Amino acid sequence: MDENNKKILKEGGYRITPQRTQVLCAISTNPQSVEEIYETVSQGTIKTDLASVYRALTLFVKLKLVQAVNFGDGKDRYEILNTHKHHHHALCTRCGKITDVELQDGKKLEREASKKTNYRITGHSLEFFGICHNCCNA
Numbered sequence: 115m116d117e118n119n120k121k122i123l124k125e126g127g128y129r130i131t132p133q134r135t136q137v138l139c140a141i142s143t144n145p146q147s148v149e150e151i152y153e154t155v156s157q158g159t160i161k162t163d164l165a166s167v168y169r170a171l172t173l174f175v176k177l178k179l180v181q182a183v184n185f186g187d188g189k190d191r192y193e194i195l196n197t198h199k200h201h202h203h204a205l206c207t208r209c210g211k212i213t214d215v216e217l218q219d220g221k222k223l224e225r226e227a228s229k230k231t232n233y234r235i236t237g238h239s240l241e242f243f244g245i246c247h248n249c250c251n252a
């Protein structure tokens with residue numbers, strides 16, 4: 115767990131437990147579903163269950179350490195927030211690989227959406243689907 119995340123937990127009055135550390139560690143490189151995180155954490159020495167992993171994630175989302183990414187496939191995936199700036203994802207529909215996509219979309223999209231809907235837009239998420247390089251070559 116990086117220092118900044120530790121600080122946020124401490125300031126919120128939350129303990130830095132090995133389980134919380136492992137949950138964050140499991141998503142340090144790629145967004146993962148609760149089940150995948152649970153699997154990764156249980157491979158280590160820490161005893162855990164799905165409900166505890168879910169509780170840890172809910173806390174991290176509340177503290178804005180983690181965000182949920184939704185590809186509309188009924189499965190929320192979680193990723194670490196503070197190391198990433200705003201970005202999008204590409205999901206391989208064959209193997210499930212997820213790649214970050216940084217686009218220069220800035221505030222333009224949001225301004226356009228705001229104009230069309232009269233909403234005060236506070237954010238957006240945009241995900242891409244396709245077939246990754248590996249799967250294309252398989």
Ligand SMILES: [Zn+2]
Nearest residue numbers: 206209246249
């Ligand atoms: Zn693939």
Ligand SMILES: [Zn+2]
Nearest residue numbers: 193198203214
């Ligand atoms: Zn990402």
Ligand SMILES: [Zn+2]
Nearest residue numbers: 200201219240
């Ligand atoms: Zn964007």
